[in-house]
Structure formats: structure tokens, C-alpha cells
Amino acid sequence: MKTPAQVQRLQEELKRAIDQRDVFARELAKMLQHFEEKVRELSVIRRIGESLKYTRDVRKVFEVIIGTIMDDTNAENCSLMLLNRETGELTVKAARGQSDAVSSYFHTADRTGRTFRLGEGIAGWVAQHGEPLSIPDVSAGTVVPFYPELDEQGEPVPITDLSRNPQFVFAPDSAPPIGSLLCLPLVIDKEVVGVVNLSHPRPHAFSPVDQRVMTIITDQVAIALNSVQIFDDLQHLNLVLEEEVNRATEEMRRTNRELQVEISERERAERALRIQTEQLFQAQKMEAVGTLAGGIAHDFNNLLTQVIGFAELALIEPDHSPRWREYIARLPENAQRAARLISQLLTFSRQAATEPQALQLLHLIKETMKMLERTVPENISLRMKISPDVALVNADPTQMQQVILNLCINASHAMPNGGELTVGLENVTLDGAYCQQYACARPGDYVCLSVRDTGVGMAPEVQKRIFEPFFTTKGVGEGTGLGLAMVYGIVKSHEGHIHVTSEVEKGSEFRVYLPAMNVGATLVVAPEQESPVGGTETILMVEDQAEVLDAGQAMLEGLGYRVMTATNGEEAIEVYRAHRAEIDLVLTDMVMPKMGGQALYEALRQIDPAVKAVLMSGYSLKQDVDDLRAGGLKGFVQKPFNFVRLSRAVRQALDEQT
Ligand SMILES: Nc1ncnc2c1ncn2[C@@H]1O[C@H](COP(=O)(O)OP(=O)(O)OP(=O)(O)O)[C@@H](O)[C@H]1O
Ligand SMILES: [Mg+2]
Known part of the structure; x- marks a missing residue:
């Protein structure tokens, strides 16, 4: 049996034990809760940490955070x-x-x-x-x-x-x-x-626990967000940088492209300048050669006149043996040939007389083509490529014919094995861009006469020199090298220019650009210039070549004149003496055997100081003609003449007051 005191002690001990147990239980519960919270906290940290380990995608991290919250709370x-x-x-x-x-x-x-x-x-x-x-x-x-x-x-x-x-x-x-x-x-x-x-x-x-857990979570979320944000910022920075680099690279590429364009533009300009300088140099050289050739031609002309004159004088002397007479007679003949060369040189140096008129090149081309058909070998086919409504040009028809003929003959020579010769005619407007390429061209409306062949072509070093007088690649006796020099001179004196393209073994093309006449001007000028004018007077025609004499007589008679003829100077003097009262005008060739036109004129003036005379010549000796005109000569006709030109010269001489 326990004493009451003992019982009380025991009870007290028990109570203490119970109290202690409660305290302990409470402590334990607290610890458990704390432990649980720590575990949750750790688990949140782990899960969020894991998500951060595997992804840097902010949106995914957010998803994980939300998922964690929903798992760990009642939300x-x-x-x-x-x-x-x-x-x-x-x-x-x-x-x-x-x-x-x-x-x-x-x-x-x-x-x-x-x-x-x-x-x-x-x-x-x-x-x-x-x-x-x-x-x-x-x-x-x-x-x-x-x-x-x-x-x-x-x-x-x-x-x-x-x-x-x-x-x-x-x-x-x-x-x-x-x-x-x-x-x-x-x-x-x-x-x-x-x-x-x-x-x-x-x-x-x-619950309050939810609230606590949430506080832990939000702390972790904030930390996670911070690192993700930093990463995100970095990524953003990276992106911005990348964009910046791309932009800079693109900018660099663009600048590079622009630079390339600029460089090629500059190279093009330099090339153009080089070509232009070369063209200018070439033109200056031609100018200098022209002046030189012109000077020489004049000297030669004077010399030739003397040769012809003295030879003719020598022929008058009756004491020569027949052999000597034959030798001397050859002199004027050869001198004439030399004179023809000189006239070509004069044409090149642009000192030949030109008689420009409103001219439709088409007619001239057709005429020339007819002539070529007969002379060009059969294995060369002739073609014409004529545009409609080609403008008129203000040009000398005889000279233009020389241009076409020379270019066509060269083309046919370039095709010894046959080929195709094409003559073209078209209206062309040259713009500033074209003229920048060709130093001698001026912008404006032109008529382009082109002659193209499928022949041997020219190497660049040949092409550079073709317009120089006496430059030829042809054998001795085959070419004088004056053809293109003449073409050059003629085209220059018509204020045109020539553009040549050529490829060896392929062929060449010569493009002659002549300024187009404006239509208004041609309407006024053309009819007046193109109609022949006639008369009823009597003309004495002196010409040694029978065909020319026949043709001239026919033309003059066709114009209404009465025509008397003589085939040389002596004969002419006789006819003149016999019919002095009837003859109103003497039309005489310049270069004739026995007595040339100039000598005849002088002789006629001895008989009749008021004699009216017109000289004809196949070549223009401009200075001489001018001198003769000053001495009373009434006119000069360039041969080959045509109806209009002859009629005008004759009429003008007849109408002139003495
Ligand atoms: N169509 C062409 N194809 C190839 N070469 C050409 C052509 N035209 C001219 N040539 C070259 O230009 C040179 C000079 O020509 P140019 O007409 O001035 O003289 P040529 O024909 O030689 O002699 P000429 O015309 O005085 O009888 C020629 O010798 C030839 O080498
Ligand atoms: Mg030639």
C-alpha cells in the first residue's frame, strides 16, 4: 500500500512525466513540422533548380514554378x-x-x-x-x-x-x-x-502552412527568376549583339558592293578617257598629216602644171624625132595620173572644192550599186538595207559617190573568196552617251551610211592607220592607200564622222555619219537646185575623150543650145576663128593632149579678149581655177558632171556681164 504522500508524489511525477511528454511531443511536432517545411523547401529548391539546370527558356521555368506551387499548395x-x-x-x-x-x-x-x-x-x-x-x-x-x-x-x-x-x-x-x-x-x-x-x-x-510554404517558394522563385533573368538578359544582349553584328556585316557588304560599283565605274571612265585621248590624238595626227599632204599637193600641182606645160611646149617644136616626140607625149599623160593622185590628197586634206546640195543618198547608193554589179566578182553578193524616209544630207554628190565607191571597193577587196557586201542607210540620233565614247562625234540627228563586208577584217594595229594617206596593205600597184584618206577628208568636210568596227576573219563595217538636213531647209533648196536650166546660145565644146564629148553635146543640145565640137585645143582655135561671131561660150576640158584647156583659154583670149570660157576637169585644182577666174574665166565644172551641174555652170557663164 502506498501512503497518500507517496501516491501524491507518484501522481506529481506522473504529471511531470506527462507534461514532459507533451512538451516533448510538442517539440517533436514542431521539429517534424520544421523538418517537413525544410523538406518541402528543399524539394522546391531541387525542382526549380532542376528545371533551371535543363532549360534556359524563361517560359518553361515559369511553367515549372507554377507547377511546383500547384503541387505544394491547395491552390x-x-x-x-x-x-x-x-x-x-x-x-x-x-x-x-x-x-x-x-x-x-x-x-x-x-x-x-x-x-x-x-x-x-x-x-x-x-x-x-x-x-x-x-x-x-x-x-x-x-x-x-x-x-x-x-x-x-x-x-x-x-x-x-x-x-x-x-x-x-x-x-x-x-x-x-x-x-x-x-x-x-x-x-x-x-x-x-x-x-x-x-x-x-x-x-x-x-492554411497557415500553405502561407508559410508559399513564402519559401516565392523566395526560391525570386532567386530562380533572378538567375533566369540574368541569363535572359544575357541572351537578349547576345541577340542584340548578334543583330548588331549582322547589321554591321550587312552594312559592310553594302559598302563593299558600292565600292565595287564605284571602282568599276571609275575603271570604265578611265577606259573611256583613254580611248577618247587616243581618238583625239589620232584626229590630231590626221589633221597634221592633212596639212602636210595639202602643202605637198600644192607644190606638186605647181610642178605638174609646169611639167604638162613644158611638155606641151616641147611638142610644138617640129624638130623632134618621132621617138622623142613619143617620149615627150607620154609626159602629160603621166602627169595627169599624178594630178589625179594629188586631187585625192587634196580631198583628204579637205582643200578640194565641194559643191554641197540637198542630197538623197539613196539615189546615189542605187546608182553606185548598179555600177558595182558589173565590176564586183560574182562570188560576192551585194545587198542593200535601206530604212524608209531617210533624211536628206547637205553634201557634194560626186564626193559622196567617191565615199560609197571607195568603201565598197575596199569591202570587195577584203573578200577574195567571196562573201556578202551590205550597204545600209538609216536615220540615227546620236546622244550624249555615244558622243562621250567617240571624241569626234557631236550629238544630233544623222544619216548613217554603212558598208559591211564578211571579209578578212583588220587587226587593231591596221585599223589604227587606215585613214592615213598612203597607208595600204595591198601590194605595189594594187593600192595607193589614198581611198580611205579621201573618204576621211570628205566626211570631215561634211562635218560628219566615221565609225569602224572590224574583227579579223569575220569582216568589217564602216559607218559614215552625216548631219541630217532639216526638212524645212530641203523643201526650199531642193527644187531650185535640182532643175536644169537651158538656153538657145551656141557653145563650142572642146574635149579629147569622145564619150565625154558625145555625152556633153547631147546634154547641151537637150537643153536647147546649139553645139559645135573640137577634140583638142588646136582644132578648137580653128573652129573659133571660123565661127567667132556665132560662138557665145567655149566649154573646154582642162587636161588634153597637144594643148590643155588653160593654154587654149590663153590663146582664145589673144584672139578675143572678151571670150567667155568655162573649164571642166576631173580633179579640182582649186587655187589654179581661182587664179583663172580672176583672169576672166567664167566658170568651172567638176567632172564627172551631171545634167544639172553642167546646165547651171553654162547658164551662169552666159548670163554673166563682161
Ligand atoms: N573593208 C575592209 N576590210 C579589211 N581591210 C580594209 C577594208 N577597208 C580598208 N582596209 C584596209 O585599209 C587599208 C587602206 O585602205 P585604203 O582604201 O585607204 O587604201 P587601199 O584600198 O589599200 O588603196 P586605194 O584605195 O588607194 O586603192 C587597206 O589597204 C586595207 O588594209
Ligand atoms: Mg581603197
């Missing part, structure tokens, strides 16, 4: 918002909820998050104040510091029904009603960077 809806300090906007970065409506409320159609203003709604309040806010029962009269309305004294009126507060932003009507809310700020370095929202349709859904 049915959860959203994570980040705050942009500059704009003061809270943007939903991730959201999850039991109902679709919640998610559609938080996410806009383009998958970017819905935005709230700082201070707007519960999240806005929490972000602004940096304090968590728990509303255990949204509808019940919980007093919350949430935007209290102020009474008349300016004191906050306790909010009893939050859902009636105009500042409270609710989920859409279709969403399940919200019973309880928990909203926590995300803080890094004492600065709110966002909020986490939890809600449940039922009131009092979040």
Missing part, C-alpha cells in the same frame, strides 16, 4: 506576373487553372500575357506595397487594407464585401467564383519584381 488557380518598373505594368508570364476561363483570362490570344497596371487589382496592390495579401473569404466581411474607400473624415471605411469593390478585378463571369485568395510579392534585393497569385473557389482554402 486551384495560379498565376505569375512580372513587373516592368519603367512602364509600371504587371504582365502575366504563366498561369494555370482548373477552368479554361481562368487561363483564357490571363492569356491574350497571341499568347502574350494580360497586363495590369501597378496598383490595379489585388496583384497591383501587392506589387505596389511589397507585402503579401491573404483574403481567406472574398465575400465575407474580412477587413483588408485593399483600397479602402474613405469616409467624410478621410478615414478608411473597412471593406466588407471585396467583390463589390470597383478596384477588384475579377475573373470572367464564366470562371468559377473565387472563395479565397493568396497573393505574394516576388522580391529581389528588396525590390518587387513580380507577384504570385493563388486562388481557390472555396473560402478558407489556404
